[in-house]
Amino acid sequence: MNTSAKARPGLRPAAALPAAPLTMSVAILCVVLVALQLRPGIVSAGPLLPSIIDAFGLSYLQASLLTAIPTLMMGLLALPAPRLEARFGRDRVIIGALAVLVVATFARSFADSVPVLFLATAGIGAGIAVAGVLIASFVKATFPGQAAIFMSLYATSLALGSTLSAAATGPISSAAGWRYAAGAWALPALLGLLAWIVVARRAPGRDVASDRPRVRMPWTRRSAWLIAIFFACNNFVFYAFIAWLAPMQVEAGRSAASAGLVLASFTVAFMLANPLFGVLSRHHDRRLPLSISAAIALLGIIFMQLGWEAHLVAAIIAFGTGGAFSLALTLPLDHTTTPEETSSWNAFVMLVSYTIAAAGPMAVGRLRDASGDFGSSLWMIMAVSGLMLATTPFLRPPDTGKAIVCNADPRLPT
DSSP states (O other): OOOOHHHHTTTOGGGGSSSOOOHEEEEEHHHHHTTTTTHHHHTHHHHHHHHHHHHHHOHHHHHHHHHHHHHHHHTTTTHHHHHHHHHHOHHHHHHHHHHHHHHHHHHTTTTOHHHHHHHHHHHHHHHHHHHHHHHHHHHHHHHHHHHHHHHHHHHHHHHHHHHHHHHHHHHHHHHHHHHHHHHHTHHHHHHHHHHHHHHHHHHHHOOOOSSOOOOOOOOOOHHHHHHHHHHHHHHHHHHHHHHHHHHHHHHTOOOOOHHHHHHHHHHHHHHHHHHHHHHHHOOSOOOHHHHHHHHHHHHHHHHHTTTHHHHHHHHHHHHHHHHHHHHHHHHHHHHHSSHHHHHHHHHHHHHHHHHHHHHHHHHHHHHHHSSSHHHHHHHHHHHHHHHHHHHHGOOOOTTTTTOOHHHHHHHOOO
C-alpha cells in the first residue's frame, strides 16, 4: 500500500501550487531592474544625434524631438496613468508599458523614415512615462513602510541607467553603427519586462485608487506654481544638456565615444548629488540648499561659457541640477497634509514641469540652426538657470503645523 499518498491526501500537483509571495528583497530587485531601463531610451539619443542628423538629413530642431518627445510624454501621461491603473490593474499596465518600451526601442533602430523614427520615439516616451508613474503606486500599495528605501534605490537606479547608457552608447555606435547602439537598449528593457512579470505573479495588481477620495489639482495655489516653475527650470536645463551635451563636444572636435564620456560624467555627478542634498536638507525650510544647488548649476554653465575643461564643468552643472532635483521632489510633501493631496500636487508639478522642460532640447536645437553654433544656446540655458535661482527665495514652506510629511507616501520620481 502506498502510505505516502495517504499521509498527504490534500497535496496538489506542482502546477497548481500558487506562486511564492513577493518578498521585499525580490521586490527591490525588480524595481531596480525596471528603473535601470527608464532613462536609456532618452539619454542614448544624445550621443547618437550627429549620426541620426546625417542619416535622415534632420535639422537640429527636428533632431531635438528625439529627447523632447519622451520628456513631453512624461508630463502629459502623468494624468491618464492612474486611470489606466484603475481600469486594467496596476501590474498589467506596467507590463504593457514596458512591452511598448521594448518594441519601440527596437523599432527606432530599424526606422527607415522620419515619421517612423518619431513614432518609435513617442512609443519609448509613453512606455517610460506610464511605468514610471505606476512604480510609485506599487511601492505605496505594497511596501508603504519602506517607501524611503524603495524610492531612494529607484532614483539612484534611474541615474545609474542614465550613466551606463551615456557611457556605452558612443563606443557601441563607433564600433557597430548608430542603429545597433540605439537598438541595444531594448535587450535590458526586456529584462525589466520579465522582472515585472515576476512581480505580477507574486503580487497581483490591485485597484489602489478606486476607494480614494478625489483631490483636485492645485491650479489656483501660488506655492504649487512656484514649485512647478522651479522644477521646470531645473528639468529644462537637465534635458537640454542630456540632448545636446554630447553633440556640443563632437562639434568641439571630440569623437562620439569621447563625447559620450563627457555626458557620462554629467550623469554620474547628477546621481551622486541626489542622495547628498537629500541628507543635507533636514530642515523644513529648504530654501538655502535649494539656492546652493541652483547657484552651483549656474556657475557650471558660466564656466562652460568660459571654456573650462568639459568633464569638470559637466560634473558641476549636473551636481547642481541633481541636488535641485532631489530637493524639489520633497516640496509637494512639505505643502500637503494627506497622501491623496500629495499625489495631486505631484501630478500637477509633473504635468507643468515636464511640459515646459520638453522645450529645452527644442529651443537649443532651434538656436543652433539659427546661429550655426551652440553659443547662444548656452546663454539661453544660463538665463533659465538664473530664473531657477531667483525663484528659490519664494519657496517658503507653509506653517509647520499645517504640513505633515507622510513617510508612507513616496516621493513620485521622474
